[in-house]
Every structure is written in structure tokens, then in C-alpha cells.
Amino acid sequence: MSASAERVAPIEVAVVVLPESSIMSLASVLDPMRAANRAAGRQVFRWRLLSGEGQAVMLTCGIPIAVDGRFSSPLAGDVLLVIGGFNLERHAGRRFFATLQECARHFDIVAGIESGCWLLGRSGLLNGRKATAHWEELEDFGQAFPELTVIGDRFVTDGKYWTSGGASPTFDMMLHLITERLGPALALDVASIFVYDQMHSPTDVQPFVSLGRLEVRDPELAGAIRLMERTIERPMTIAALARRLAVSQRKLEQLFARGLSISPGAYYLRLRLQVAHRLVRDSGISMRDIALRCGFDSLSAFSRAYRREYGASPLRMRSANHAASLSKAIHT
Known part of the structure; x- marks a missing residue:
């Protein structure tokens, strides 16, 4: 010691x-x-x-x-x-x-x-x-x-x-x-x-997605996800992603199908909507600004995609979450 x-x-x-x-x-x-x-x-x-x-x-x-x-x-x-x-x-x-x-x-x-x-x-x-x-x-x-x-x-x-x-x-x-x-x-x-085998330094960047062993097991897939993270505000086409990653679009699709059982386009949209969902529930940012931050060129397109994913409009989700928070505060 x-x-x-x-x-x-x-x-x-x-x-x-x-x-x-x-x-x-x-x-x-x-x-x-x-x-x-x-x-x-x-x-x-x-x-x-x-x-x-x-x-x-x-x-x-x-x-x-x-x-x-x-x-x-x-x-x-x-x-x-x-x-x-x-x-x-x-x-x-x-x-x-x-x-x-x-x-x-x-x-x-x-x-x-x-x-x-x-x-x-x-x-x-x-x-x-x-x-x-x-x-x-x-x-x-x-x-x-x-x-x-x-x-x-x-x-x-x-x-x-x-x-x-x-x-x-x-x-x-x-x-x-x-x-x-x-x-x-x-x-x-x-x-x-704690079987914690990756001690980080202060200057390691916070990731949106915690990839764990995926970065070692499948670095090409991990690299694609990291690129998606960096471009949430201005999402790229799947063809452009493939070019940036120096792989064919077909190979990129195979990477996601094999590693995550999902298409790259569906995963990219899901990632953007997950960020939007957190902002809807936990912030007071306007819906228009959330849409822009998450790469949607219109509020209507954002609302449609959000409703398909979460079963309610972003405004309704925020209202319900706010009401639940007030109820919890009253009873605690």
C-alpha cells in the first residue's frame, strides 16, 4: 500500500x-x-x-x-x-x-x-x-x-x-x-x-450510447454508431454514412443486421428519437427546438415519428409526464 x-x-x-x-x-x-x-x-x-x-x-x-x-x-x-x-x-x-x-x-x-x-x-x-x-x-x-x-x-x-x-x-x-x-x-x-475493467480518465468524452465490448468485438459497427451520434442534429443518408465509413451500403446494412438485428436507417431514427424523448420528458425546450436538435426538418415530421415510436404526441407525453411529476411531489 x-x-x-x-x-x-x-x-x-x-x-x-x-x-x-x-x-x-x-x-x-x-x-x-x-x-x-x-x-x-x-x-x-x-x-x-x-x-x-x-x-x-x-x-x-x-x-x-x-x-x-x-x-x-x-x-x-x-x-x-x-x-x-x-x-x-x-x-x-x-x-x-x-x-x-x-x-x-x-x-x-x-x-x-x-x-x-x-x-x-x-x-x-x-x-x-x-x-x-x-x-x-x-x-x-x-x-x-x-x-x-x-x-x-x-x-x-x-x-x-x-x-x-x-x-x-x-x-x-x-x-x-x-x-x-x-x-x-x-x-x-x-x-x-466491482469487476470494473475500464477505468476512464477525466478527459474521456461522454458517449450517447454505451457500447461496452461492442467496440472491441465489432469496431466497424461501433464506428458507425459513433458517427450517427455525432450527426444527430444533421443526419446523413445511409449512403453518405457508408461513404464516410469507407464501406459499401450493403456491408453497412449487414453490420447492423448481424450485430443489432435492425437496419441502419431504423437504428439512426431510433437514436434520434431517444434523444428527443429525453428532452420532451425532462426539459422545457420547445418542441420546435427539439425537432431541430434531433434532425427533423419540420415539427410535423417530428411529431409523426415520435407518435409512431411512443404512442403519443410529444406534447401529450410532456403534459402527462408533468402531471405525474406534480402528483408525485404532492404525495411525497
């Missing part, structure tokens, strides 16, 4: 979790620390779980998470991790931001996880710094905070302020923290406990 892993005092971590956060993001924070304690054979991390009001937090999966107390001053330690999810405006008011601004002064590292990056941005803590957000929100995040340098990396560290773009990047970020504070050998032990 490295000398840094032999420090006597545990690393003190405060984890602030907001309602409607993802259980995977929370697990990506807590389990690496738990595993580090196990692998080190002693308590190298000690954490407290906090919420805005000190009450249990309901996650998006419907599971309530008990906390150790309320997020309030005075609070100090080594690492402050803020996990946010949906509907931040309901769960973080002026008092929350004042507490965040005050407490951030007393931690060596302050990290925004998932929508936690928005909380750090709105608090002014990220002004003049580099930061990231989940790939679905990168453009909106950059427009909301023009004083930031927003980049699409898996996670970003700029001085004491860190941001991550999702659950898996958060796991990478925690491994990075373990490497920095406790040494690479312990980080490798933690990754091995």
Missing part, C-alpha cells in the same frame, strides 16, 4: 443528496468509498449523508434514503459531494444555495454530480472554471452559464471544483479521488471489487 494510503485520519466526506436523484449516482459515490475501506482493511473514508431538510430523500426509483442530518452550516471536511436529479427548483431554494456557498469554503474538494453541477453553477462557485454536465444537458448548461467553459468530458476537475456527467462517470471520478488521495494500487483494488 502506498504511503498516502497509510494516513491515520480518514478522509471526511459530506454527501448531500436531493430528492429525485438517481440511485445509481448515489451508489457510484458511496460504494467506492465502502470498497476502499474494505480493501484497505481500515476506515480510509468516513462519510455523512445529508439532505436539505434533514429528512429521508425519495429517489427517482421510489426508494427512500435515510440521512444522517440536515445540510447546514457549520460544515467542514475534505470532500463535499452534491448529488442532484430532477426538478431542482423544487428542492433547492435560497437557503440551500447560501449554505452551499458557505460550506464550500471549508472543503478541499467540492463536486457536483449529475444535476449537482447545476447547483454549483447557480451558486456561482464554478464561475470562470471548466465544468461538465450529463450529455443530454451540455448545450443547455453552457447557455445557462456562459461564464463557464463547458466541455463534454466524463468528469472535470478544475482546482477544488469537480463535476461529473452521470452515474458511470461518477464512479470514474471516485476512482480518481482514491488514486489522488490514497494511491493507484488501492484504486485498482476498488475497481477490481
Whole structure:
């Protein structure tokens, strides 16, 4: 074990979790620390779980998470991790931001996880710094905070302020923290406990589609999917895709049929509609702008394709999702 892993005092971590956060993001924070304690054979991390009001937090999966107390001053330690999810405006008011601004002064590292990056941005803590957000929100995040340098990396560290773009990047970020504070050998032990065999660096780009072993097993198919990702806003014809990939259109069709049991055109449309579906449900962006972002040249063409895929118009889907969110908020 490295000398840094032999420090006597545990690393003190405060984890602030907001309602409607993802259980995977929370697990990506807590389990690496738990595993580090196990692998080190002693308590190298000690954490407290906090919420805005000190009450249990309901996650998006419907599971309530008990906390150790309320997020309030005075609070100090080594690492402050803020996990946010949906509907931040309901769960973080002026008092929350004042507490965040005050407490951030007393931690060596302050990290925004998932929508936690928005909380750090709105608090002014990220002004003049580099930061990231989940790939679905990168453009909106950059427009909301023009004083930031927003980049699409898996996670970003700029001085004491860190941001991550999702659950898996958060796991990478925690491994990075373990490497920095406790040494690479312990980080490798933690990754091995979870059979996590691809440790990412901060500057790895966030993909729209997680390809896993496909990139090794079928690199031509993976390359085609990555090209589709990059051209969602201005989709290419299948013939043009094939030319860009230096394969025949027939071979491209065979790659998709063999690897995914779908035609390249159908997959391309499905990918665009999946991005649109997330924006319809989870953002306030106008339908016309969503259509343009996802490569549809008219709102009517977008609505028809969306209805065929999801069984309802995008407006009806947004209204139903909004009503469900309000009902959930009233009953929690």
C-alpha cells in the first residue's frame, strides 16, 4: 500500500443528496468509498449523508434514503459531494444555495454530480472554471452559464471544483479521488471489487450510447454508431454514412443486421428519437427546438415519428409526464 494510503485520519466526506436523484449516482459515490475501506482493511473514508431538510430523500426509483442530518452550516471536511436529479427548483431554494456557498469554503474538494453541477453553477462557485454536465444537458448548461467553459468530458476537475456527467462517470471520478488521495494500487483494488475493467480518465468524452465490448468485438459497427451520434442534429443518408465509413451500403446494412438485428436507417431514427424523448420528458425546450436538435426538418415530421415510436404526441407525453411529476411531489 502506498504511503498516502497509510494516513491515520480518514478522509471526511459530506454527501448531500436531493430528492429525485438517481440511485445509481448515489451508489457510484458511496460504494467506492465502502470498497476502499474494505480493501484497505481500515476506515480510509468516513462519510455523512445529508439532505436539505434533514429528512429521508425519495429517489427517482421510489426508494427512500435515510440521512444522517440536515445540510447546514457549520460544515467542514475534505470532500463535499452534491448529488442532484430532477426538478431542482423544487428542492433547492435560497437557503440551500447560501449554505452551499458557505460550506464550500471549508472543503478541499467540492463536486457536483449529475444535476449537482447545476447547483454549483447557480451558486456561482464554478464561475470562470471548466465544468461538465450529463450529455443530454451540455448545450443547455453552457447557455445557462456562459461564464463557464463547458466541455463534454466524463468528469472535470478544475482546482477544488469537480463535476461529473452521470452515474458511470461518477464512479470514474471516485476512482480518481482514491488514486489522488490514497494511491493507484488501492484504486485498482476498488475497481477490481466491482469487476470494473475500464477505468476512464477525466478527459474521456461522454458517449450517447454505451457500447461496452461492442467496440472491441465489432469496431466497424461501433464506428458507425459513433458517427450517427455525432450527426444527430444533421443526419446523413445511409449512403453518405457508408461513404464516410469507407464501406459499401450493403456491408453497412449487414453490420447492423448481424450485430443489432435492425437496419441502419431504423437504428439512426431510433437514436434520434431517444434523444428527443429525453428532452420532451425532462426539459422545457420547445418542441420546435427539439425537432431541430434531433434532425427533423419540420415539427410535423417530428411529431409523426415520435407518435409512431411512443404512442403519443410529444406534447401529450410532456403534459402527462408533468402531471405525474406534480402528483408525485404532492404525495411525497
